[in-house]
Amino acid sequence: MTARVMLIAMLAAACVPQPAIAQRGADTGSVRELLQTARRQSQSGDAAGALASLRTARSRAPNSEEVLSAFVQAALAARTLGPAIATLDALTRMCPDVAQYHYALGVTLMEVGDVAAARPSLEQANRLEPDRPRTLLALALAFNSSKQYAEAKTAALKSVELDPESVDGIAALAEAEAGSGATRDAEAHARRVLAASPAHATANLVIGIVLMQQERYGDARDALEKAVANNPASAAAHYQLSLAYARLGDEARAQQQVELYRQKLRESEERIKAVRAAAAGEKP
Amino acid sequence: MTRALVACCAALLAAWAPSASGTALLFKDIAAESGITFTHHAAPEKKYIVESMSGGVAMFDYDNDGLIDLYFVDSLTVETARNPAAARSALYRNLGNGKFADVTEKSGLAHPGWGMGVCTADVDGDGWEDVYVTGLGGNRLYHNNHDGTFTDIAQQAGVAGGGWSAGCGFADYDHDGRLDLFVSRYVKIDLDHLPEFGKDKTCEYRGIAVQCGPRGLPGETDFLFHNDGNGRFTEVGEKAGVSDPRGYFGLGIAWFDYNDDGWPDLYVANDATPNFLYRNNKDGTFKDVAFPMGVAVSEDGAEQGSMGVALGDYLNAGRLSIFVTNFSEEYNDLYRHDGDHFTDVSFRSNTAPSSLPYVGWGDAFIDYDNDGLQDIIVVNGHVYPQLDAVRLGASAGYRQRKLLYHNRGDGTFEEVAAQFGAVMMEPRVGRGLALGDFDNDGRLDVVINNLDGSPEVLHNELATRGNWLLVKLKGSGMNTDAIGALVTARAGTLTQTRVVQSGTGYISQNDMRLHFGIGAATQVDSIDVRWPDGTTSKMTNVKANQIITIKK
Secondary structure: OOHHHHHHHHOOOOOOOOOOOOOOOOOHHHHHHHHHHHHHHHHOOOHHHHHHHHHHHHHHOOOOHHHHHHHHHHHHHOOOHHHHHHHHHHHHHHOOOOHHHHHHHHHHHHHOOOHHHHHHHHHHHHHHOOOOHHHHHHHHHHHHHOOOHHHHHHHHHHHHHHOOOOHHHHHHHHHHHHHOOOHHHHHHHHHHHHHHOOOOHHHHHHHHHHHHHOOOHHHHHHHHHHHHHHOOOOHHHHHHHHHHHHHOOOHHHHHHHHHHHHHHHHHHHHHHHHHHHHHHOOOO | OHHHHHHHHHHHHHHHOOOOOOOOOOEEEOOOOOOOOOOOOOOOOOOOHHHOOOOOEEEEOOOOOOOOEEEEOOOOOOOOOOOHHHOOOEEEEEOOOOOEEEOHHHHOOOOOOEEEEEEEEOOOOOOOOEEEEEEEOOOEEEEEOOOOOEEEOHHHHOOOOOOEEEEEEEEOOOOOOOOEEEEEEOEOOOOOOOOOOOOOHHHEEOOEEOOOOOOOOOEOOOEEEEEOOOOOEEEOHHHHOOOOOOOOEEEEEEEEOOOOOOOOEEEEEEEOOOOEEEEEOOOOOEEEOHHHHOOOOOOOOOOOOOOOEEEEOOOOOOOOEEEEOOOOOOOOEEEEEOOOOEEEOOOOOOOOHHHOOOOEEEEEEEOOOOOOOOEEEEEEOOOOHHHHHOOOOOOOOOOEOOEEEEEOOOOOEEEOHHHHOHHHHOOEOEEEEEEEOOOOOOOOEEEEEEOOOOOEEEEEOOOOOOEEEEEEEEOOOOOOOOOOOEEEEEEOOEEEEEEOOOOEEOOEEOOOOEEEEEEOOOEEEEEEEEOOOOOEEEEEEEEOOEEEEEEO
């Protein structure tokens, strides 16, 4: 089950005691019909149609948690992350004590690469519902992205303690350890992940970085090639791979990886810009 | 025996005893008592990026009396842009008794315009330091007239430039014996068509309206001025391959021979874009090798908002590593020189974590306690005063404290600013920082130019410190400062390397004399000089605690 599917599955109206579609002046009958239509469209694989139905429902009942929650699920399924973020933002304000909305907002922001915006949401989710492994994992990933490795390690350790078999949790721990210079622990944890999931992008990146530090450039290149193959969008992996090639004296491939790194960086920036613009134009 | 041991320990304890305030005394800010009245100007709201980036500071001996003088660069504002007299840069003559005299009016250095940075060099080889001031709308080359006055010769020399210049530094990149000049430039700014405050997404920071840029604004190219030897320079940046046609946002620069081939290379810190390391091809051209060398971006490939550049042999390995200050929530980079490449060891060295909340500017490697290990100092301060109105997660506020990293001797550092009291912890809006010894007592002092405020003149008063040696080089020919010379001093088991630089830290100028802390050693066993032309000199058995001059 992918993270997004899990995220969609866990989203359900949870902001009690608000009534479901209680909206003064709203045509509750037609909103209910639109919700049912959207559900049918969604079940038949028509994600765009479901989203269109829910957009109409949202315009009729803009303060309905049930509608907004359904809209988010449809938007995530249709991979229209900007509208999902804008709506989740509304839900967190409407239901400030519901951890799942803060979590979903944080994870969605992480998915588009806006870690700075994601972190406060994840921290709030963790405050509201401590000791949830997935929140702790998301928080560890966010801290890793913002280079707060000590905080990342704390969150990852706790996540792994609660869910010892989570390869993503162990990989996040390895990343935090590599970042803070605990290379031996990082390597051990990353190798544990790779034993269970040999293609794991983060674990391969961590191994690559550790091997670079040990000046084992050939082995580092091999690990980083795997990291890139399993996460081609990772600018960090392309950058490290360019360094590995440079150390091995392969200028052409090093330059090629620098170009790919630049391309991934620009794509990531464009994605964030586009999602922010979409979110700004989609305030429910 | 017991009594002797007790007495010894008591003496040691007394030496390390904290001051009355509960913290040890390292630096004392003597700006006011020493007669420094300079104030830097900037618009209070900093609605435009051009009001946030100034200014540099220089420590240099303009009158050849053996005492280090101070020059602070001031800036205009959008409102005062048409009135150069509204900003007053200031030259202070060191009187040698803990006092400085304001000699600005006589010197002619008061009004360079919208000033940014400063670097010094004896450009014409007459034995007197000249001053280059960068800024918005043209730069100044102030020729030293040997009588306490300067004359701006930038136009006739061909180095006035234009646009928005920031960093500068002189070096003889082509080994013709004459000092050439590199100037980094920042953003294209038209004062009549300024980007509107808070206008769009590039003028927002965490949802609040702020000044625009540098992202979203067009960048400027950089200049390399070749010294033609007839009082004229020719701009050769494009031909030499250092013009930065993509218009990255250039700030701090450092000339140094990173690959030890005897030719000066060049590092340029760029804001919000990758940094450059130009390798000298020895034929008048350069190649940017920052990516393969590992010094362009952060370890995870992030383009950082780089400001200042410091060079230091912090491992006493005979190689100069690079320390770069960056924007908040990035981190300051320590690129360790590993011989044929650099490695980002910022987190492993423990310099990165404490830097995350701060926007870093002036920086320097400084052996503040003369233990033979180079420590690091950084001044910080945000660019958005609007920050103070909101709470912004991990980022510190507009005014920020300094960072002081003590070198543990094992490749790692400990951030110790809090041990040294308010002078290090009081939040300011730091920009340029210069390092030197203005009272010639062998302890390194620090001078800071703070944006829109008064400067700090930090006198090093650390009681417990090691022995030292200050080395002044006297080059031959036109390069009398011996800019680019490399000096290696050996004292007991300590071997330390320093380089003579024009243009240091964040758009500033350090004292060019080279400082060596040597701990308990009472002499320096040998001093090896590699002059800019590749020739060498050697001195042996030099007594500690003195200033020596080595002539080529």
